[in-house]
Amino acid sequence: MDCGEAKELLSACLDGEASPKDSRRVEEHLAGCAGCKAVERRMRALDVGIARTETDVSPDFRDRLFSRMEAEELLPKRRSLFAFSFRWAALPLAAAAALGLFFLMSREAPRGPAAPGLAPQVAVIPPETLQFAVNRPGAAPSSPAPVPESPARTARETRPPEGTAVADRGELAAEEREIVAYLEILEDPSSFEEPGEIDEMEMFLPEGGKQG
Amino acid sequence: MELYREGSRDAFEELFSRHHRRVIQFCYRMTGDRARAEEAAQEVFLRIARAAFTYRATAKFTTWMFTIARRTTLNFLRDEKETGEKVPLRNGPWGEDTPGSLQVEGPAELDPERMAWSAQLGEKFVEALQRLPETYRTAFVLNRGDGLSYEEVAAVLGITVQAVKSRIFRAKEMLLGEISAVLR
Numbered sequence: 257m258d259c260g261e262a263k264e265l266l267s268a269c270l271d272g273e274a275s276p277k278d279s280r281r282v283e284e285h286l287a288g289c290a291g292c293k294a295v296e297r298r299m300r301a302l303d304v305g306i307a308r309t310e311t312d313v314s315p316d317f318r319d320r321l322f323s324r325m326e327a328e329e330l331l332p333k334r335r336s337l338f339a340f341s342f343r344w345a346a347l348p349l350a351a352a353a354a355l356g357l358f359f360l361m362s363r364e365a366p367r368g369p370a371a372p373g374l375a376p377q378v379a380v381i382p383p384e385t386l387q388f389a390v391n392r393p394g395a396a397p398s399s400p401a402p403v404p405e406s407p408a409r410t411a412r413e414t415r416p417p418e419g420t421a422v423a424d425r426g427e428l429a430a431e432e433r434e435i436v437a438y439l440e441i442l443e444d445p446s447s448f449e450e451p452g453e454i455d456e457m458e459m460f461l462p463e464g465g466k467q468g
Numbered sequence: 469m470e471l472y473r474e475g476s477r478d479a480f481e482e483l484f485s486r487h488h489r490r491v492i493q494f495c496y497r498m499t500g501d502r503a504r505a506e507e508a509a510q511e512v513f514l515r516i517a518r519a520a521f522t523y524r525a526t527a528k529f530t531t532w533m534f535t536i537a538r539r540t541t542l543n544f545l546r547d548e549k550e551t552g553e554k555v556p557l558r559n560g561p562w563g564e565d566t567p568g569s570l571q572v573e574g575p576a577e578l579d580p581e582r583m584a585w586s587a588q589l590g591e592k593f594v595e596a597l598q599r600l601p602e603t604y605r606t607a608f609v610l611n612r613g614d615g616l617s618y619e620e621v622a623a624v625l626g627i628t629v630q631a632v633k634s635r636i637f638r639a640k641e642m643l644l645g646e647i648s649a650v651l652r
Contacts, residue, residue, distance in 0.1 A: 263641075264633070264634070271612070302644065305647065306613050309590045309593050312502075317506055321510050321514075330517040331480060
């Protein structure tokens with residue numbers, strides 16, 4: 257092997273790209289050639305030199321690149337945590353808002369006649385029954401009234417729940433007042449559950465046995 | 469790349485964090501200037517993103533990336549040459565892959581330990597690199613600087629492994645001469 261061939265193979269050996277056979281040949285040559293041995297030493301120095309060429313990276317390199325990529329729409333923009341949360345919270349928020357609006361409107365809506373669709377579902381109580389309930393206890397009804405299925409309930413219906421405005425009830429027809437009374441119970445079931453002033457069994461007691 | 473093509477930002481960020489240093493170092497060694505290197509490296513990643521749909525998983529990503537990096541850097545240097553800002557490319561007296569003297573010259577003081585402790589060595593070395601013909605410089609930088617094998621360098625440059633071996637040897641030969649000059 258001459259020095260020219262040895263040097264080129266030496267370069268590949270130092271780069272780890274020579275075959276084992278070529279590596280052995282180069283080693284044999286270097287053992288007997290001071291000139292090529294010096295070349296080997298200098299070639300190794302090149303690896304030290306190139307390792308010294310590492311340069312620092314600017315701290316804003318990444319941000320500059322990503323901004324350019326976003327401007328060119330090459331990089332999907334990262335969603336903020338707020339946007340992510342809001343998206344997932346949108347449905348519950350909308351439901352809560354709708355519920356709140358429903359209650360608000362149901363409280364402030366004028367108490368007129370029931371909606372046509374609702375009317376058939378509301379039992380109409382004869383005015384006589386209402387009169388009977390209002391007059392008890394104490395005064396007897398002016399005319400005999402049929403016994404209702406639940407006189408005590410109808411009696412409670414005549415009592416407006418606390419805080420419920422019924423000032424305009426006098427302008428309503430008797431039938432309408434019944435409906436309003438039922439609606440009030442439906443809106444405030446607690447008033448229905450409250451112990452009333454009239455015992456349900458009281459009406460079955462004989463006249464003299466009624467308790468005050 | 470597959471995930472990035474499907475629209476994953478995280479995939480590109482991962483790709484960037486893995487490779488950006490190598491790309492920047494490659495560009496620095498090819499251009500010899502830090503600011504230019506970063507500008508070129510930015511362009512490399514932009515081109516990678518634009519060309520993502522042309523990437524085929526059959527090719528090794530680093531090979532594909534350095535192919536783009538090399539072309540980008542060459543365009544960058546040619547543009548600078550046209551505008552007269554910098555003239556890093558020159559045809560050395562050796563030409564490309566032409567047989568020449570295999571004499572390896574160098575100062576006796578090229579001792580690895582002394583070089584390692586030389587504060588200016590890095591800049592001097594990059595300066596010497598710029599004096600090499602681009603074909604030799606690229607092969608040498610890819611192999612010795614970025615750690616690509618001869619086979620990978622051959623794939624990036626589109627030449628044979630034997631040609632890579634020859635170019636790298638000649639690059640070393642020339643570089644030792646240049647280093648002698650810049651350190652003198």
